[in-house]
Amino acid sequence: MSRxxxxxxxxxxxxxxxxLSSPFIASITIRGxxxxxxxxxxxxxxxxxESETVISEFKQIDSxxxxxxxxxxxxxxxxxxxxxxxNTGAKSSASTNVQDVGVKPYPENLDNVSGDVIQTxxxxxxxxxxxxxxxxxxxxxxxxxSNYELFQESKLKPEFKIELNGxxxxxxxxxxxxxxxxxxxxxxxxxxxxxxxxxxxKNVVMVADEIKKQLEASGIVTIHxxxxxxxxxxxxxxxxxxxxxxxxxxxxxxxxxxxxxxxxAITSDGNLIQPVTTFNGKKAAQVMIISGCxxxxxxxxxxxxxxxxxxxxxQQMETSYPGLTRPIMFDYRKYNQDLTTGSLLIxxxxxxxxxEQVRYSGELIGKSITxxxxxxx
Numbered sequence: 001m002s003r004x005x006x007x008x009x010x011x012x013x014x015x016x017x018x019x020l021s022s023p024f025i026a027s028i029t030i031r032g033x034x035x036x037x038x039x040x041x042x043x044x045x046x047x048x049x050e051s052e053t054v055i056s057e058f059k060q061i062d063s064x065x066x067x068x069x070x071x072x073x074x075x076x077x078x079x080x081x082x083x084x085x086x087n088t089g090a091k092s093s094a095s096t097n098v099q100d101v102g103v104k105p106y107p108e109n110l111d112n113v114s115g116d117v118i119q120t121x122x123x124x125x126x127x128x129x130x131x132x133x134x135x136x137x138x139x140x141x142x143x144x145x146s147n148y149e150l151f152q153e154s155k156l157k158p159e160f161k162i163e164l165n166g167x168x169x170x171x172x173x174x175x176x177x178x179x180x181x182x183x184x185x186x187x188x189x190x191x192x193x194x195x196x197x198x199x200x201x202k203n204v205v206m207v208a209d210e211i212k213k214q215l216e217a218s219g220i221v222t223i224h225x226x227x228x229x230x231x232x233x234x235x236x237x238x239x240x241x242x243x244x245x246x247x248x249x250x251x252x253x254x255x256x257x258x259x260x261x262x263x264x265a266i267t268s269d270g271n272l273i274q275p276v277t278t279f280n281g282k283k284a285a286q287v288m289i290i291s292g293c294x295x296x297x298x299x300x301x302x303x304x305x306x307x308x309x310x311x312x313x314x315q316q317m318e319t320s321y322p323g324l325t326r327p328i329m330f331d332y333r334k335y336n337q338d339l340t341t342g343s344l345l346i347x348x349x350x351x352x353x354x355x356e357q358v359r360y361s362g363e364l365i366g367k368s369i370t371x372x373x374x375x376x377x
Contacts (some may be wrong), residue, residue, distance in 0.1 A: 001337070003359070010014060012094070013144070017086070025230040038066065044121055050269075055307045062104040062174070069318055074229065075240070092319070103198045103199070104178060104196060104197050104199075104231060105197060105199060106180065106183075106197040106199045106202040107190075107193050110183060110189075110190040111190060112190040112191070112192055113359055114188070114190055114191035114192075115188065115189055115191070115270045115271050115272065116187060116188060116271040116272070117186060117187055117188060117189050117271065117272045117274050118271050118272065118273055118274060118352075119274040119276055119279060120274070120275060120276075121186075121275065121277050121286065121323060122275050123227065123323075124138065128225075128326060129141045129142060129147075131150070133151070133313040133314060133315050133318075134151075134155055134312055134315070135318075135319055135330070136314075136315050136318035136319050137311075137314035137315050137325055138314075138327035138328070139154070139311070139314075139328045140327040140328065140329050140330065140331075142329070142330065143293045143295075143331065143332060143357070145293070145330075150307070150330065153304055153307060153308060153311075154307070154308065154311035156308050156343060157312065157375075158256075158305055158307060158309045158312065158320075158341065158375065158376060158377065159341065160256040161256075161376055161377065162256060162257075162373045162374070162376045162377050163376070163377070164219045164220065164377060166221060167221060167252070167254035168221045168223050168252045168255050169220050169221055169222070169255060169256050170220060170222040170223070170255065170258075171222070171223050171224075171225065171245065171249075171252075171255050171257070171258045171259070172208040172212055172223070172224040172225070172259050172261055173208075173225040173227070173244065173245060173248075173258065173260055173261070174204050174205065174208065174223070174225075174227075174229065174241070174260065174261055174262070175230065175237045175238055175240075175241040175260050175335070175336070176229070176230045176232055176237055176262055177198075177203065177204065177228040177229055177231070177260070178203050178228060178230055178231045179194045179195065179196065179203055179204045179230075179262060179263045179266065179351070180193075180196055180197045180199075180202055180203045180204075180263075181195065181202070181203075181263065181351060181352075181353050181354055181358055182272075182351070182352060182353060183355060184355070185283075185354050185357075189272050189352070190264055195265070195351040196230075196231065198228060198231060199220070204261050204263055204348065204358075205224075206355070206359060207261055207263075207348045207358050207361065208224050208259075208261045208362065209224065209362070210359055210363045211259075211365050211366035211369070212224045212358050212366070212367055213366060214363060214365075214366025214367045214369075214374075215366055215369070215370050217370075218370045218374065219273070220370060220373055220374075223252065225244060225245075225248060227244050229241040229244065229335070237334065238334075241336060241364055242336045244296055245258055245336060245339050246339065249339065255340070255341070256342045257309070257342035257344075257373070258336075258339060258342060258343045258345075259344055259345075259346055259369075260343075260344070260345045260346070261346055261348060261349055262345060262346065262347050263347060263350060263351060263358065264288060264349065264351075265349040265350055266350040266351075266352065272350070272351065272352030273352050274350065274352040274353050274354075274357075274371070275326070275349065275350060275351075275352075275353070277321075277323040277324055279324075279360075279364065282360050283356075283357050283360070284321070284324060284357055284361045285348055285349025285353035285354075285357040285361045286323070286324060286325065286349065287324055287325050287326065287346060287347065287348055287349070287351070287361060288326040288327070288329060288346070288347040288359075288363060289314055289325070289328045289329070289345070289346055289347075290309045290328075290331070290333060290335065290342055290345040290347065291303070291306050291307045291309075291328055291329070291330050291345075292328045292331065292332070292334050292337045292345075293304065293307075293330055293331060293332050293333070294332075295332045298332075298334045298338070299338055300337060302336055302338075302351075304334070305341035305342070306341060306343050307328075307335050309341075309342050309344060310328050310330075310344050312372045312375075313344070313369050313372050314328050315372075316369065317364070317368040317369075318367045320364070320367065320368050320371065321364050324361070324364060324365075329369075348362065349361060
């Protein structure tokens, strides 16, 4: 069984045990959904001061509600690529058929009721693998590094400088360019749609467009590459996107930051989860940053530099817009993050989020990372 397969099996077993022993099980709705709403604003079941143990200079979390983890995504899309594909970018045997087969339009009618869309807000997480960052935000540590070690690393700034000199500093791109969303807010979804489209106004390209607007408004020159890497073939996406990024970095060596903009896929009992938070009366999709760690086999020796940038972005987003983020996922993933010391993957919402929700998140992400990068000038 693969590492991810073992991890998923372990998580399922832990969650089942927690469900059987949890006093909260009586709160499960009549739909039989095996999770609870996790917004701290609506369910006041923990107190931050009482649930933190101070260990040296940082706060180690010991008792935020564990059940949130039962529907925490592990960063895969609607479909998984092979483990080798995710970790190394190796080209799969299924990735050779990439000829142009035409566009994949966004469906006009999505009215078949296939299941519920459940709107919720992910709050603070519990368990020994989580820790709070110095200012705000959390990290989920799935590695052998200690939380204390990572906390100390999180206080360091990236070792590059952002220059406001008219040369490109940031690259926005998409390994899974066709990832898409719900058309609008409603309480059901139609499973005739697999949440993939080549329409750039209705996939993650639209989200990155909003991020770019904010960066460039502050003088941070940004390139947004919209090459489709995951259609018609999904496997091989990371290998193809690596070639795209390498070519752009060769053309523009001034680029310091490469952000691979995705969307997540979170489900529970056949229902879609729509993780949202609200700012200025508007709903925004919650965001998760993934920062990869090298286990010694991935050729990514400078992964801690990426982690520093992830923590800088996370703290800025949570300071500016509390509740916008889910914990940084620090895990044994590569995701082409060996290509720069400012490479990260950002999951903007899930396939249960709406186009308008993720568009607004793109604006908020853009404002936040602009402010973060300006501290590196």
